[in-house]
Amino acid sequence: MTNNANKINIEILPTYIAEQSDPSSDHYVFSYTVTIRNEGKKSARLLTRHWVITDGDGQVQEVRGEGVIGEQPHLSPGEDFKYTSGTFMNTPVGTMRGSYQMITDSGETFEAEIPNFTLAVPNTLH
Numbered sequence: 001m002t003n004n005a006n007k008i009n010i011e012i013l014p015t016y017i018a019e020q021s022d023p024s025s026d027h028y029v030f031s032y033t034v035t036i037r038n039e040g041k042k043s044a045r046l047l048t049r050h051w052v053i054t055d056g057d058g059q060v061q062e063v064r065g066e067g068v069i070g071e072q073p074h075l076s077p078g079e080d081f082k083y084t085s086g087t088f089m090n091t092p093v094g095t096m097r098g099s100y101q102m103i104t105d106s107g108e109t110f111e112a113e114i115p116n117f118t119l120a121v122p123n124t125l126h
Contacts, residue, residue, distance in 0.1 A: 034084075
């Protein structure tokens with residue numbers, strides 16, 4: 001049975017930033033806009049983030065830290081929080097996935113999974 005008390009929905013919209021990229025030097029810059037929506041029954045605060053970034057050559061970098069963009073948003077049921085961040089890779093295609101550690105107002109911690117998504121220079125994938 002699913003625990004709907006702590007249900008966080010995460011949507012990602014990735015974008016290639018051509019003007020900051022230099023393909024001749026294998027430097028590809030991407031932004032991603034994240035919408036975090038509390039679809040559960042309890043308020044919760046985002047404590048930490050954990051990203052796993054994998055480039056097209058299979059090189060993995062992990063990023064861990066407190067909050068997102070310097071904030072630890074508190075979301076009541078039905079509320080959402082949107083932010084934009086970025087990363088770079090040495091290949092024109094890669095993936096990201098991860099999780100946010102959340103804590104309810106009563107002190108219960110849980111992980112909100114960030115679904116796998118693709119970062120790709122336009123017209124590199126068919």
